Amino acid sequence: MNDRMQSSPRSCRLAFDHFQLDLRSGELRKDGRKIRLQAQPFQLLALLVENAGEVVTREQVCSSLWPADTFVDFDHGLAVAVNKVREALGDSADVPRFIETLPKRGYRFVASVRHVTGARPLVQTENAPVPGDVPREGPQTETGARKPAAAETQPAKSAKRDWLQAVLGAVLVLALVVLFAARARMKRTPSPPAYRQLTNFSNAALEPAISPDGRMVAFIRSDTDGFPFIGEIYTKLLPDGEPVQLTHDGWTKYGVTFSPDGSRIAYTLAGIDGWNTETISALGGDPHLFLSNAAGLTWLDDRHVMFSQIITGLHMGLVTATSSRSAVRSIYVPAHDRGMAHYSYASPDRKWILVVEMGGTGEWQRCRLIPFNGSSAGTQVGPAGACTSAAWSPDGRWMYFSAYVDGASHLWRQFFPNGEPEQITSGATQEEGVAVMPDGRSLVSAVGMDESGVWMHDSRGEHLISSEGYASLPKFSSDGRLVYYLLRRESVGSPQELWVTDLRSGASKPLVDGFSITHYDVSPDGNEVVFSTETSSGSSGIWLAPCDRSYAPRLLASSGEIAPVFGPDDDVIFMAAEGGKNYLFRMKKDGSGRTKVVDHPIIDLRTVSPDRRWIIAGAPVNGAPTVADLAFPVDGSAPRRICPAICMDKWSPDGSRFYVTPLLQGEANGMTIVIPVPKGKSIPDLPPNGIRSIQDAAKFSGARLIDLSQIDPGHGGYDVAPGIAADTFVYVKTTVHRNLFQIPLP
Numbered sequence: 001m002n003d004r005m006q007s008s009p010r011s012c013r014l015a016f017d018h019f020q021l022d023l024r025s026g027e028l029r030k031d032g033r034k035i036r037l038q039a040q041p042f043q044l045l046a047l048l049v050e051n052a053g054e055v056v057t058r059e060q061v062c063s064s065l066w067p068a069d070t071f072v073d074f075d076h077g078l079a080v081a082v083n084k085v086r087e088a089l090g091d092s093a094d095v096p097r098f099i100e101t102l103p104k105r106g107y108r109f110v111a112s113v114r115h116v117t118g119a120r121p122l123v124q125t126e127n128a129p130v131p132g133d134v135p136r137e138g139p140q141t142e143t144g145a146r147k148p149a150a151a152e153t154q155p156a157k158s159a160k161r162d163w164l165q166a167v168l169g170a171v172l173v174l175a176l177v178v179l180f181a182a183r184a185r186m187k188r189t190p191s192p193p194a195y196r197q198l199t200n201f202s203n204a205a206l207e208p209a210i211s212p213d214g215r216m217v218a219f220i221r222s223d224t225d226g227f228p229f230i231g232e233i234y235t236k237l238l239p240d241g242e243p244v245q246l247t248h249d250g251w252t253k254y255g256v257t258f259s260p261d262g263s264r265i266a267y268t269l270a271g272i273d274g275w276n277t278e279t280i281s282a283l284g285g286d287p288h289l290f291l292s293n294a295a296g297l298t299w300l301d302d303r304h305v306m307f308s309q310i311i312t313g314l315h316m317g318l319v320t321a322t323s324s325r326s327a328v329r330s331i332y333v334p335a336h337d338r339g340m341a342h343y344s345y346a347s348p349d350r351k352w353i354l355v356v357e358m359g360g361t362g363e364w365q366r367c368r369l370i371p372f373n374g375s376s377a378g379t380q381v382g383p384a385g386a387c388t389s390a391a392w393s394p395d396g397r398w399m400y401f402s403a404y405v406d407g408a409s410h411l412w413r414q415f416f417p418n419g420e421p422e423q424i425t426s427g428a429t430q431e432e433g434v435a436v437m438p439d440g441r442s443l444v445s446a447v448g449m450d451e452s453g454v455w456m457h458d459s460r461g462e463h464l465i466s467s468e469g470y471a472s473l474p475k476f477s478s479d480g481r482l483v484y485y486l487l488r489r490e491s492v493g494s495p496q497e498l499w500v501t502d503l504r505s506g507a508s509k510p511l512v513d514g515f516s517i518t519h520y521d522v523s524p525d526g527n528e529v530v531f532s533t534e535t536s537s538g539s540s541g542i543w544l545a546p547c548d549r550s551y552a553p554r555l556l557a558s559s560g561e562i563a564p565v566f567g568p569d570d571d572v573i574f575m576a577a578e579g580g581k582n583y584l585f586r587m588k589k590d591g592s593g594r595t596k597v598v599d600h601p602i603i604d605l606r607t608v609s610p611d612r613r614w615i616i617a618g619a620p621v622n623g624a625p626t627v628a629d630l631a632f633p634v635d636g637s638a639p640r641r642i643c644p645a646i647c648m649d650k651w652s653p654d655g656s657r658f659y660v661t662p663l664l665q666g667e668a669n670g671m672t673i674v675i676p677v678p679k680g681k682s683i684p685d686l687p688p689n690g691i692r693s694i695q696d697a698a699k700f701s702g703a704r705l706i707d708l709s710q711i712d713p714g715h716g717g718y719d720v721a722p723g724i725a726a727d728t729f730v731y732v733k734t735t736v737h738r739n740l741f742q743i744p745l746p
Contacts, residue, residue: 013116014049016098016109019089020116021049028088036468036489040065040428041084048085048099048109057106080451082107087467196742198236198444199243204738206231206446207254207433211262214238214438216282217740218256218265221245225432225450225736227388228254228270235265235282239742246280247287255296255343258282268295274310274626291325296343299323300350306331308341313620314603314627316340318355331374336360337581337620338603343389346372347396352417354381354390354399360577361540361562362604364388367401369417383412383421389433394440400424402434402445407494411445411743425743432738442745448738454485454501458728465501466508469494471732472719476653478524478610480724485732486517498529500547512545512553521565521608522547528589530556530564530572542574544589556591563605567634568612573597575605575617584615584632598636603627609682610655618646628690631683640683641690648672652722658684659722660691661708672708673697674726 014021020029023046028035037045047064048056061078082099085091091098100108198217199205206229207220215238222231233247233256246265247253255268255277264279275295280287291297295316297307305323308316317333318341334341334357343356355368355378364386370378382390385405392399401412401421411424411431424443425431431445454465454474470488477484483501487510488494495516501508512520512529518540520531532542541558560577567573571586584597584605603618606629614631619639621628629642629649642649648661661672671694675684684700697703708720708729720731 014113015116016049016052016111016113021046023050035088037088038084038469038489041081041088044081045085045088048107049113052109052111052113055102055106055108059106061106080449084467194744195447196239198239198740198742201243201739202737204231204446204448204736205234205740206738207256208435208444208446208740209256209258209265210435210437210444211258211282212260212438213262216241216258216262217435217444218258218282219446219740220253220256220267223736224734225446225738228252228268233265233267233280244284246282246284249287257298260299260302266290266297266299268297270295275308275316277307290323294325296341298344298346300346306344306346306353308344310626312337313601314338314340314618315620316342318344318353329374331372332368332370332377334359335377335580336577337601338362345390345392347392347416348394349396354392356387356390360560360580360582361575364404367399367403369399381417381421382414383423391434391436391443393436394438400434400436400443402432407488411443424746431743437742440745443743444740445743446738447741447743448736450734450736452732452734454483454730455733456483456503456723456728456730458723458725465503465730466499468508472496473520474719474730474732475522475721476723476730477522477526478653480653480728482526483730484511484520484522485730486520498531511547515543515553519563523566524610524612528566530566532562532564532574542572544572556587556589557594561585565605565608565615566612567608571634573605573608573615573634575602584617586634597634598632598639600630600632600639602630602632607650610651610653611682613682616642616649640686641688642686643690644692647691650722651677653724655682657722657726662691662693672706673700674704674706675700676702 012022012024018031026042028037028042028045043065044061047061058078065081086093086099089098093101096110098109098111100110102108201221203221203223204225205219205221206225209218216235217238218233218235220229220231221234222229224230230252232245233253234243234245236243252270253267257266259266263282265282266277266279269276269278274293276292277290277294277297278287279290291307293309294307297305299305300320303322304320306318306320308318310316311333315337318331319328320331321328331353332341332355336359338360340358341355342358345354351372353370353372355370357365357368359365366380366384367382367387367390368378369381370376381399382401383403383405385403387401387403388409389402390400397416399414399416402409403412409430409432410426411434412421413424414421429447429449431447433446435444437444450470452471453467454471456463456465465483466487468487468489472486474483474485481503483503485499486496487499488496497510498512498517498520499508500511512531515533517531517533520529522529527547528544529547530542530544532540534540539558539560540562542556542561542564543553544556545553556572561574564572564574567586570589572589573584573586575582576585581601582603583601585594586597587594600619603620606616606618608615614633616629616631618627619630627646628644629647630639631642632639642660643662650659651657656677658675658677659672660675673691673694673696677684694705697705720729722729
């Protein structure tokens with residue numbers, strides 16, 4: 001980018017091909033139709049178009065898009081921004097019509113650019129007067145001598161001119177004083193500390209743990225950041241050692257930690273038989289079971305440990321014990337039957353514990369500070385958001401957190417015990433997980449960005465439906481012609497709206513906006529939608545809205561109800577808490593007639609059959625420390641077991657096929673059994689104890705196996721929705737890019 005372009009005034013409207021770029025309003029249009037483009041991709045496009053024909057280096061792009069005091073993974077962030085611009089323009093990196101990539105150098109806008117009438121010119125010519133400038137010389141005679149102006153013969157006007165000059169001079173002096181003062185402040189202000197990159201993976205490095213001597217970091221490498229994580233344990237000598245893979249099992253893991261002497265690494269392995277702790281040598285070897293029914297384990301000293309254990313269902317409480325599980329002492333049990341204390345961190349003096357927990361709906365809560373002696377349930381600490389990790393400073397004076405606030409995850413700290421939470425990091429990237437170096441001068445966290453889009457897989461291959469924002473929970477309409485999904489348009493902190501795409505026309509539009517939606521269901525006839533969202537008080541509520549916007553959304557309930565679906569006979573079925581447990585309830589579409597569907601408590605509501613006669617939910621079984629997937633008939637009769645543990649259970653939109661994916665099965669994650677549903681029935685005839693493994697597919701006539709992990713890598717098919725045709729699916733493809741960075745503390 002040359003100096004002439006850097007100093008030129010900015011045009012307001014630029015045009016190329018069929019596009020028009022309005023720099024003042026921040027809009028991109030094609031043939032008059034607005035093209036949605038997020039803020040940073042728009043800034044990138046504006047920069048390239050303004051400097052059309054010139055090489056814009058990668059460094060210049062990064063310095064323009066991201067402030068100097070904001071950390072970002074430039075390679076990934078820049079690639080994402082360029083791809084979004086190309087998608088908006090319909091451009092191709094292989095055959096560029098607009099943006100040419102110059103490897104290892106930067107980018108160049110190659111299309112012809114013109115200025116729209118009325119816009120300021122892109123480059124000011126040398127002889128053209130600047131609009132608003134007044135010539136300093138008066139009119140001249142033919143000989144070049146200055147010709148007296150008539151105003152100069154009038155004392156009043158001369159005095160006025162002198163007064164104006166004096167004012168302008170004073171303003172100029174004041175401006176110079178302010179400028180020099182600002183420059184002096186800038187010199188005195190230290191530049192923000194640089195982050196130090198520790199890993200360089202194309203997917204995600206998560207759950208950092210630091211060895212007691214600070215010489216090694218352990219972490220989980222995964223293709224997804226959905227908790228718990230499907231991935232493997234790695235270690236790396238700090239600062240510049242090569243990453244070494246320790247495990248090779250493909251199981252779901254979390255809670256990485258070192259033993260007091262640094263020789264072993266413990267981690268939670270979540271499988272079909274529960275939440276267990278395994279250990280492996282920090283130098284490699286085979287893993288060994290350390291404690292069963294033990295999650296989030298940490299050592300208190302050489303002989304004592306602290307961990308969480310399942311009481312019943314998914315109810316997970318915190319205990320201490322010896323390393324052989326003797327002298328067990330309960331410390332904290334969440335009040336709700338669905339509550340789970342997943343992580344715990346003891347203060348250096350072993351008097352206090354930070355707890356990271358899930359609440360009654362399976363959502364992360366604020367972190368909790370409790371006394372080590374278990375004398376009370378303590379109090380919530382940290383920022384008012386979903387806390388996913390915590391740590392202590394070596395001297396115990398500071399508590400650290402990674403937490404989602406307004407939809408974005410960053411690092412926070414709080415002076416022990418009741419100081420005000422302070423945000424440490426900010427910006428376009430997000431930070432998850434927090435570990436403190438032994439000297440207390442820096443943190444290690446997983447830093448990066450996620451991008452997602454809605455895709456469809458059919459006999460023709462893969463097709464992008466929507467590349468905007470951050471998508472989740474896709475579903476087909478009953479006839480398979482529409483795709484619904486939740487979408488955060490601008491950033492992870494934007495409201496989560498309900499959108500719909502017509503597969504025939506390709507047109508997408510918001511179905512319900514103005515709300516941040518957590519769950520939704522569309523009626524079989526496509527005329528109404530019922531959804532849950534958080535109320536202003538922080539509890540969940542249920543709303544009913546028409547799909548044609550003929551009337552405003554109506555609030556049906558607002559006392560913690562969640563996960564609504566349409567039932568038979570114009571009913572709405574939902575989950576709500578009663579006496580510290582979750583149950584299925586039903587009510588009329590006007591909010592009246594609220595009754596309990598069954599007396600059996602549930603963990604969560606998964607899905608509803610197309611005929612609205614069956615609800616699938618995770619539920620505790622006979623007081624055992626496990627959860628099974630059960631199908632509950634809405635008429636209140638006895639439920640049927642789908643799986644002995646947790647499954648992914650879904651119907652095709654027409655109810656002709658039933659999909660079962662046994663989860664937490666190690667390398668079998670993603671293998672799905674497709675079972676034909678007999679005519680006249682809502683659900684196949686399943687074995688009394690449910691489907692125990694993918695080998696059970698052979699027991700069903702016409703059943704087949706498909707590998708949804710090929711469609712939804714890393715997620716095991718969890719976010720995949722089947723279509724009318726057997727080979728059609730809609731899914732969210734999420735690209736997760738996070739690496740470990742060492743972050744100096746302020």
